[in-house]
Amino acid sequence: QQQVKQSPQSLIVQKGGISIINCAYENTAFDYFPWYQQFPGKGPALLIAIRPDVSEKKEGRFTISFNKSAKQFSLHIMDSQPGDSATYFCAAGNTGGGNKLTFGTGTQLKVEL
Amino acid sequence: DVKVTQSSRYLVKRTGEKVFLECVQDMDHENMFWYRQDPGLGLRLIYFSYDVKMKEKGDIPEGYSVSREKKERFSLILESASTNQTSMYLCASTTHPGTAYGYTFGSGTRLTVV
Numbered sequence: 001q002q003q004v005k006q007s008p009q010s011l012i013v014q015k016g017g018i019s020i021i022n023c024a025y026e027n028t029a030f031d032y033f034p035w036y037q038q039f040p041g042k043g044p045a046l047l048i049a050i051r052p053d054v055s056e057k058k059e060g061r062f063t064i065s066f067n068k069s070a071k072q073f074s075l076h077i078m079d080s081q082p083g084d085s086a087t088y089f090c091a092a093g094n095t096g097g098g099n100k101l102t103f104g105t106g107t108q109l110k111v112e113l
Numbered sequence: 114d115v116k117v118t119q120s121s122r123y124l125v126k127r128t129g130e131k132v133f134l135e136c137v138q139d140m141d142h143e144n145m146f147w148y149r150q151d152p153g154l155g156l157r158l159i160y161f162s163y164d165v166k167m168k169e170k171g172d173i174p175e176g177y178s179v180s181r182e183k184k185e186r187f188s189l190i191l192e193s194a195s196t197n198q199t200s201m202y203l204c205a206s207t208t209h210p211g212t213a214y215g216y217t218f219g220s221g222t223r224l225t226v227v
Binding site: 036041042044045049099100105106 | 209218
């Protein structure tokens, strides 16, 4: 069962453009929504995370937008750089019901010069 | 920095072999996880453990077992390897995913079953 749906599967953006990755979830018990970034040959690393009590969180060029009523959240990468080329995973977890995360299927981002 | 170390980067095994994947973390984390990563399917949870000698099934536990005899070590066991278990296996640990640190992942073990 896919509880976190992620799109698109792949994305090509020009340098300086905005990269947008979307995720939707089904389980209303989820209360923690992180994004992970994975470079080739490495494990995923936490990039940014949000809780449902806020609609937006920004860290540098990375912003999470959260829509609780629609059960959707998205990652925006402003001024995308070639160094941002990686695979991005959204995830969701229920912090009161254990520590496991459910991950999306991943988005392979390529930022071209 | 927390480190999660997976014993092998690449592994090739034959069908029917018993396979052990080892994971060690150095920050006294209570929670450890095994995921497999496949293209188009993302990360899927196999097993996890909240404490020593405790284990719980994830979403795809069939064909796998785990062992956690010490807090820092979490082993994934393929009882009889099959070709459909060819995958990238990722170990992770955390105190709690709601902390600033989230999960710390190892670099992965790419297992090929022939």
